[in-house]
Amino acid sequence: MNSFVTATGGIAPGSWDRLVGPHMYASSGWLSFCHGDDPGRVGAVHTGSADQPQAVMPVTAVRSMDNSFYQWHEHLTGLGLPSPGGKGLMAGQHRGYHTQLLHAPDLSHDEAAAALLPELRKLAAEPLVRELTEAPAPDPVPCVAMYLDERTVGAFRRAGVTAPPVLLQLEAWIPVPDGGWEGYLESLGYKRSVRVRRDRRRFEEAGYRVEHLTLEECCEEAGYLLACTQHRYGHPADATVLAESFEDQARAMRGRTEVFLARTADGRPIGFCLYYVWGDSLYLRAAGFDYEHLAGAAEYFNVVYYLPLQQASERGVRRMHAGIEAAEAKALRGGRLHGLWLLDLSEDSVLEGRDEQVAAANARTLRGLVGDSKTVAGALADPGLTELL
Template sequence: MTIPSPCFADPLGGLSDQDWNELAGPRFYSSALWSRLCALAPGAVPGGLHVDLPGGGRAAVPVAAVRDEPNPHCRWQDQLARRGLPVPPPRGILIGQRRGYLTHVLSTPGASRAQAARGILDAVRSMREPERVNGSAPAARIAMFLTTPDVRLLREAGVDTMPVALSTDAWIEIPPGGWESWLDSLGSRHRARRVRSEVRRFARAGYRVWHRTLHEAHRDVARLMARTEARYGRHVDVDALSRSFRRQGELAGDRAEVLLCGKEDGAALGLCLYYRWQDTVYLRAVGFDYENLSGAAEYFNLTYYLPARLPGIRWLHAGIETPEAKAGRGATLRPLWLLDLSEHSVLSGHDRQVRRHNHAYLTGLRNSSPLVAGALDDELWQPFCEE
């Protein structure tokens, strides 16, 4: 089967938003909106790969053709080199989104998941790159930030390489009873007292909190994110960042929401940018004017405590990195994997080496703190981490 390059004609491979969202379901980072937002980022040709299934229905996955990916999280050659593993060529097809860091094999509700995985694998291996990134050397086919169930599906479909542990993926469940039930679910009186104390400190600081769309607040978002980057020695062009957020806000509309805090009649001093999709808040970005904060747990209030109290919310998706801070707010830490789907992968025959890395990575997480160890979803980690 040959998949023609028109799957790169637009971010959804020619499907309508409605048809794509039927496949994506509750998975926001696989949605049509997120695919279109990712397409605004430079450095790759975005697309959508979809195939009809022999048993009826359709399977799909977001893809991007890359030659030299600027986003360090998605530079598979660097990720593997850092882990001392064989490195595929940097040019090729990324299976998954270039932002958001959560990839699923999508399929029509009720369709065979095994058929979906086989169809996607065959299509990925057969697809052509667009002329803009094509070259003479063999190109890689790399899926990044896959969940354990999707890794299992693709391996059963014929992938013979071992998945590489990339990161933790943090999910915070808000029980049906809401805020108070969530505090009770933290499993420790000390943690619940700490959260209550941080909420009281924020309230005593006299902050005003207001809610805007990203389109309305894009200048504040850019300014405060640039302040945060500067704190870590990274320079950001505020005007360019503001233009980028303005475009995102125009496209996302009221889906892209911003919580801002500041002193009465003053400029915003902190922000949290997030997206609501069904019963889940997807936390995207934070920014603070640190020099003018009151030291009142502004980060945790804007990032976790205020979103957790939004009506109808059952989950906060806190994403990758900083596992201990997220575990301290009740997160479960699930694994995300890199899986090389190339027919002749450089990782073939290196299962023991990959397992050693996965085992060491999981052991490092367990040993980093009791909080992190207790937050790991062992059932999802162990299949590819046991030596």
């Protein structure tokens, strides 16, 4: 079966989603959105039958990658590490910065990794993948996994991957304790809760009107606000193109999209946050602001953190996925920080035997992400990270 025939590698969406559990970025809807970006290059590998898959993983045939966060070649060479080149098979989807290995309940994570590793390597050796990636002949293209958590890295390493993992980023999960909004504030401690209460008060006093919408209802405004943010940080962005992408995302996710949209008293949109509630988790997905028209009332923290956290606490959600970047802001608001890793799954990886060199590079990366922030250092949640400091 052609692994790229559909977003889920030919597996029916219902059969796929039975394995997804709490992992929204591995859902058939999200993968369908990714597939729409570049049809024919996004798919999946699996073990078991298409009707009853046992272990599955998204894959992407990479010819080039616009998003710099997914450019493994530039990342590795920037760290002074050898690279297998920029073309190849990526284990994972190219949106979301969070790749999961999925499996049936009667299979352990280690068993799933051991079963999928040869399938991934077999796919990397197929002529179809070479054609899709436009990689030079004759050897198999590299097979590189991006944005794996520590647990999945360990499973693949125990399955026989000998290349050392390379630290890419930190992602934040914010626990949502019992007791609703007040319970969350109490969990922060006195000083941090005072800051949050002050931010909330300033936002309320600014007189903004907040609407709770679906993405379908506000694609144009979300596209405009995201373009404003992109321009602020020097990135070219077309509001119309972004709005069309939001429309595609809304269709792919089939009514699961939720948006907080803040307006001034005269109706001007000034900020939005797109999120998903999936299982026991709330996933922050996108945000944008018209910075020229903000009142300086902690709009970002209110729209992106406090409103979703309050929503999560009211709906019984247990944690909020706040993604990568801005580690200190997330740690100050209760975030626990976990490592996301690159792992070269190729049988003859260029990183094999470079353990000490990679460990030194990982330590430099982590020091750069932590900086001199005791807050960030104290929020590191993985043993593998704390050992690097």
